[in-house]
Amino acid sequence: MTDTILSIKNLKKYFEPHQNFAQSITGGGQKKPIKAVDDISFDIRRGEIFGLIGESGSGKTTTGKLVMKLIEPTSGQMFFDGEDVTHLGKEKLKEYRRKVQMIFQDPYASMNPRFKIRDVLEEPLIIHKVKGSIEERTKMIVQALEEVKLIPPDEFMGRWPHMLSGGQRQRVATARTLILNPMMLVADEPVSMIDLSTRAEILHMMKEVQKELGLSYLYITHDLSTARYFTDRIAVMYLGRIVEIGRADDIIDNPLHPYTQALIEAVPEPASGKLDIVKELPIYGEIPSPANIPQGCRFHTRCPYATEACKREPEPELSLDSAEHYHACRRAYEVQAEKKRAG
Amino acid sequence: MDSLLKVENLQMHYFTSKGAVRAIDDINFELMPGETIGLVGESGCGKTSLGTSILRMPTPPGRYVGGRILVDGVDVIPLPEREVRKNVRWQKISMVFQGAMNCLTPVYTIGRQMMETLNEHSDLSRSDAESLITEYLGYVGLPPEIVQRYPHELSGGMKQRAVIATALFLKPEIVILDEPTTALDVIVQAQIINLLKKLKKQFSLSFMFITHDLALEAEISDRICVMYAGKIVELGTNAQIYGTQGPAHPYTERLLAATPRLFKKVEQLQFIPGTPPDLIDPPKGCRFSPRCDKAFDKCFQEEPPLIEIEPGHMSACWLHRRG
Structure with a gap:
């Protein structure tokens, strides 16, 4: 048994753009592929919560889909629990999906409104042909509901999804994944649609479940403040690449990549005395299209510290700073020194 | 006061x-x-x-x-x-509605949708309205060409800027x-x-x-x-x-x-x-x-x-x- 549950090596996902009929005959109007995920590698350890952070268009959701095997990678490899899972046959895929489960972003759309909660939770058992009598199944459903603290379970089983609040639905969604005894959960923005007052409650519940059952999580979000609280390690993605990766505290207290720094500065803090300040962010414009990734360092078009070398030289690879903290910026230390001098 | x-x-x-x-x-x-x-x-x-x-x-x-x-x-x-x-x-009083940027209709250009507001609430001629739209797009940091674009061609931030401009038209x-x-x-x-x-x-x-x-x-x-x-x-x-x-x-x-x-x-x-x-x-x-x-x-x-x-x-x- 290895320490690593999921290992991703040089994974790429390019989407080919559609061509119209004339183009397909003449071969003209060749469009560039959309490089949603462009060569990423990372490991998730057993019992770890791994955060994937980035703006929309950074490729974090595509990465989640690749991990769930909802889409096939263009190239690269994926290992789960020591086994190569890059390409799987039908039977193997079903087995894999049982071990790796997903919690979706929208708790209002992820449940059939005509299913009672009991049916919602029983469905995975039917799909995965988990043998058992009605009594045994009911016992499993009750147990799953208890794990996510929907108490009393008997009462919740008879309810319809529309009778539940967003937070309760996300608990049901979690229970639905737990019922199959998975090893890993992929959670794509699981709390972004939930009220702030209950967000912490859901994250807390997910963390309790994770500790209790020794699960691993891939937590995909754009929200750094919940990521700090919730995750052990964070990878920051920009235009299909990981630009910085490390322990959550290191990333937030000592960000080395200018993109991470900009993300952190953009987070509002609830403190007084900021009314008259127009905060200039150390970043320009908006994220470019993944069909048109800039040459050189892909962040240079938005980076206030970019030099000629950043435009011309080949893209910097991830390099080690301190224990477990990697960054992909050739000027990281120069920028740090510059900032120190400027105070 | x-x-x-x-x-x-x-x-x-x-x-x-x-x-x-x-x-x-x-x-x-x-x-x-x-x-x-x-x-x-x-x-x-x-x-x-x-x-x-x-x-x-x-x-x-x-x-x-x-x-x-x-x-x-x-x-x-x-x-x-x-x-x-x-x-x-x-x-x-004007309002930027919740999710307004996602309620722009996909079949009309941004310019046409901005024009609709002006037609409804003011008596400006077409050319005056067009120059007003260009002026306000400038205030929110959008290039004038955007009037010919459709909502799906813009990012979320750009759409929100256009919606904010529309809310400001009538001062x-x-x-x-x-x-x-x-x-x-x-x-x-x-x-x-x-x-x-x-x-x-x-x-x-x-x-x-x-x-x-x-x-x-x-x-x-x-x-x-x-x-x-x-x-x-x-x-x-x-x-x-x-x-x-x-x-x-x-x-x-x-x-x-x-x-x-x-x-x-x-x-x-x-x-x-x-x-x-x-x-x-x-x-x-x-x-x-x-x-x-x-x-x-x-x-x-x-x-x-x-x-x-x-x-x-x-x-x-x-x-x-x-x-």
Whole structure:
């Protein structure tokens, strides 16, 4: 048994753009592929919560889909629990999906409104042909509901999804994944649609479940403040690449990549005395299209510290700073020194 | 100084088949020229209902039950719809609706959709309207070519900028912004907040900024109005709510504690158990009492009035009178 549950090596996902009929005959109007995920590698350890952070268009959701095997990678490899899972046959895929489960972003759309909660939770058992009598199944459903603290379970089983609040639905969604005894959960923005007052409650519940059952999580979000609280390690993605990766505290207290720094500065803090300040962010414009990734360092078009070398030289690879903290910026230390001098 | 907008004892209820939902229940506040007032609270506490009520367009089956909305001293509730369209809505008060950027129709260009607003509310000629659109696109930092683009060709931030420009066309004094950055990424959110600060100065606007995010409110609002279950529970200046002494009402306190902070490592984030009450039959006494950990006997019996606890700082809690 290895320490690593999921290992991703040089994974790429390019989407080919559609061509119209004339183009397909003449071969003209060749469009560039959309490089949603462009060569990423990372490991998730057993019992770890791994955060994937980035703006929309950074490729974090595509990465989640690749991990769930909802889409096939263009190239690269994926290992789960020591086994190569890059390409799987039908039977193997079903087995894999049982071990790796997903919690979706929208708790209002992820449940059939005509299913009672009991049916919602029983469905995975039917799909995965988990043998058992009605009594045994009911016992499993009750147990799953208890794990996510929907108490009393008997009462919740008879309810319809529309009778539940967003937070309760996300608990049901979690229970639905737990019922199959998975090893890993992929959670794509699981709390972004939930009220702030209950967000912490859901994250807390997910963390309790994770500790209790020794699960691993891939937590995909754009929200750094919940990521700090919730995750052990964070990878920051920009235009299909990981630009910085490390322990959550290191990333937030000592960000080395200018993109991470900009993300952190953009987070509002609830403190007084900021009314008259127009905060200039150390970043320009908006994220470019993944069909048109800039040459050189892909962040240079938005980076206030970019030099000629950043435009011309080949893209910097991830390099080690301190224990477990990697960054992909050739000027990281120069920028740090510059900032120190400027105070 | 005279207030631009004065809301007095406003009540607006939704008349459903199950009974009247008391979404806005006796709200009082004033908005001063050049001021930004922030409305915060959980979903379902009446923030958006208050916004649309002030624009004199409560969503059906909502109806005004009592109170007055004074815009420049004139009560807009009894005015006929024609009068409101001509002189109030968009002329004096405009609104950036929640999710407006996702409600642009995909089949028309941005320019055509912006033109629609001008056709509806003004008598400008086509060429005047076109130059006005170009002018306002400049103010929000968009290139003029954007008028020929379709919504799917723009990013979320660009669409939101276009929607904000559309809200400013007729030079309103007040702009109601309902969750203008909720669907946007943090970097784009910060850019939009900067833009709003700039526009506010440039056009001497007053804002009503609706959000559930207390951290965001700290960046932009001069005064914060905390709503719970159709009522104002606390109203104070930015410094009073976010300053060192902290907010006065237990609800605001809990809401602030539930806001994750990037630079404060905590073992466990706080949350508020339970959900806001059903407004058809709100709890007796203080509406927050069933979820409040500081509640005592009186809280369950009698409703606390909104009282001034220090100059300019109002709060509705029995704790203030207990000590």
